[in-house]
Amino acid sequence: xxxxxxxxxxxxxxxxxxxxxxxxxxxxxxxxxxxxxxxxxxxxxxxxxxxxxxxxxxxxxxxxxxxxxxxxxxxxxxxxxxxxxxxxxxxxxxxxxxxxxxxxxxxxxxxxxxxxxxxxxxxxxxxxxxxxxxxxxxxxxxxxxxxxxxxxxxxxxxxxxxxxxxxxxxxxxxxxxxxxxxxxxxxxxxxxxxxxxxxxxxxxxxxxxxxxxxxxxxxxxxxxxxxxxxxxxxxxxxxxxxxxxxxxxxxxxxxxxxxxxxxxxxxxxxxxxxxxxxxxxxxxxxxxxxxxxxxxxxxxxxxxxxxxxxxxxxxxxxxxxxxxxxxxxxxxxxxxxxxxxxxxxxxxxxxxxxxxxxxxxxxxxxxxxxxxxxxxxxxxxxxxxxxxxxxxxxxxxxxxxxxxxxxxxxxxxxxxxxxxxxxxxxxxxxxxxxxxxxxxxxxx
Numbered sequence: 001x002x003x004x005x006x007x008x009x010x011x012x013x014x015x016x017x018x019x020x021x022x023x024x025x026x027x028x029x030x031x032x033x034x035x036x037x038x039x040x041x042x043x044x045x046x047x048x049x050x051x052x053x054x055x056x057x058x059x060x061x062x063x064x065x066x067x068x069x070x071x072x073x074x075x076x077x078x079x080x081x082x083x084x085x086x087x088x089x090x091x092x093x094x095x096x097x098x099x100x101x102x103x104x105x106x107x108x109x110x111x112x113x114x115x116x117x118x119x120x121x122x123x124x125x126x127x128x129x130x131x132x133x134x135x136x137x138x139x140x141x142x143x144x145x146x147x148x149x150x151x152x153x154x155x156x157x158x159x160x161x162x163x164x165x166x167x168x169x170x171x172x173x174x175x176x177x178x179x180x181x182x183x184x185x186x187x188x189x190x191x192x193x194x195x196x197x198x199x200x201x202x203x204x205x206x207x208x209x210x211x212x213x214x215x216x217x218x219x220x221x222x223x224x225x226x227x228x229x230x231x232x233x234x235x236x237x238x239x240x241x242x243x244x245x246x247x248x249x250x251x252x253x254x255x256x257x258x259x260x261x262x263x264x265x266x267x268x269x270x271x272x273x274x275x276x277x278x279x280x281x282x283x284x285x286x287x288x289x290x291x292x293x294x295x296x297x298x299x300x301x302x303x304x305x306x307x308x309x310x311x312x313x314x315x316x317x318x319x320x321x322x323x324x325x326x327x328x329x330x331x332x333x334x335x336x337x338x339x340x341x342x343x344x345x346x347x348x349x350x351x352x353x354x355x356x357x358x359x360x361x362x363x364x365x366x367x368x369x370x371x372x373x374x375x376x377x378x379x380x381x382x383x384x385x386x387x388x389x390x391x392x393x394x395x396x397x398x399x400x401x402x403x404x405x406x407x408x409x410x411x412x413x414x415x416x417x418x419x420x421x422x423x424x425x426x427x428x429x430x431x432x433x434x435x436x437x438x439x440x441x442x443x444x
Contacts (some may be wrong), residue, residue: 010307050404082117089426090120093418097124100410105298108387108404109137111324112418115397116332121324127293129302140292140321141403142271144381146388147320150265150330151242152188152348152366154249154257156340165251166347173248176221181231184226184248188365189352193229196238198311200225210279210313213247213257216240235353235363239317242366246316257315271335274322279313292321295385298406306385318383324401331392331399349377349394372415380412393419 083264093112100106107125111118123135158164164173166185168193171177179194186192195215204219205211211219219225220240228236246257253260258276266274277291288294289308296303312319322330333339351362351369362369370376375395381388387409400415417423 038059050154054317061180070325075117086117086119089114092121092426093120094419096414100414101125105406105408106404106410107134107135107296107303107406107408108410109139109141109324109326109401111137111399111401113328113331113399116335118328118358121328129296135405136292138273138323140275140323140326141323141388141405142277142289142292142295142318142381142383142386143320143388143403144318144383146379146381146385146390147316147318148242149348149366149379149390150320151245151249151316153339154260155184155188155215155245156344156348156365158249158252160340160344164248170244170248173251174217174244176217177244178224179227179231183231184245185352186232187245189235190237190241190363190364191232191235191353192241192246193227193231193234193236194238194240195220195225195227196236197240197243197314201311207310208285209310210281210283210285210311211283211310212279213243213250213315215281215315216243217247227277237363239314242317243314244316261320265339268327268338270329271322271326274320274326276315276319277312277321278315278319279310281313283337285310285312293405296406297385298408300328309384318381324403327390327401327403330398331401334392335397349375350423376419391415391419404409 089112093110095281097106097110101124109121109123111121113119117175122139123137123139125135127133127135127139153161155164159166164184166188167183169180170182170184171180175369179192182192182194187194197211197219198225201211201216201219204223204225205215228234228238249255249260250257255263258278258317261276265271277289279285286308289312295306297306334345339342339345348365349369353362353365355362360371362371364377366379367377368379370378373393373431376393378389378391380390385405385407387404387407389400389410389412391401391412396419398419400418402410402415404410418426
């Protein structure tokens, strides 16, 4: 650019000195001067400015402040910075759960993600304590009540396809149910008042035989255990609700619930390590559950494996086995719109009950809604030697999943301290890596 300015000045100087040259040469020099002044010089200035802007833009976008503020997508330029951020978070999280393992006997798997990035995953302890078989992050645990979010998704898929309406009567699909006035929505929100089969089945069922979903419905029809309250007049967390929802899926589709979930949830989400365990009617109950990680009862000595149970024939409220790795795939597919639309999914995170004082947290469709944390949804599970925790902060796009196979409970407050950085400073949020929006395949 400096050269161009110099040439322009030189041309002007020469133009003054050539006043007495013949006319042809004078016109030629004047033409060159005009070309330099009006074409070459402006083009040179423009190129110089563009180069300067491009250089400054790269410098600004490459700064950590820009990345933190704008969640700029990670590429090769930022890969070292990204690794450093995640490595620091991983070290802090590992120290938390290692300390918990040492001091409180924590035994399980942990996964933490931010904005689509898998930040940390690790297994602590044993699958089989006697054989010293170690857990891995691909080990499938009984999810217990965390299974309910998958049952709710199955219902939402059928609703979106027009096979049911949330306000349909349950008796439209299960006419023998002796509780009139109950809708699908009320069961999703735990406002049906239907009695919990886990409380009445010991009284009415031979515990040497598996109790299945259809058996549960038959016991309700024959014994008519009293309901807790009139439909939609209160809230009661009840496993029967989600077992009945699984039965509705089966009756609409003419498929076992496990098959429907495999075809329409697990397979599209890529959850290859996940499955449903269910005792079949008439089979002899095995002494222990033969698949997945074993649940254990903690004690003063070595934890003891929990025996199988006749209620493992009922699914929908529990029964799904999955690893932390597969559950992170589930977390990410919920952002992608692959299973249901964003509008349909939003209903799952909508409070189903009016504000009331007895229960602080509300309930949507298969998800609990944290009262003190807007846009935070979660579920915990407990069943026969398993404790499970799944928390999603939708505002910050953070997810923490903890699966344990002993009865030593984990304080859920710890998980929120991690999400809030109220006690553990994990540093800036990782750069965003949004899940790919995928189109849904036609359903049959």
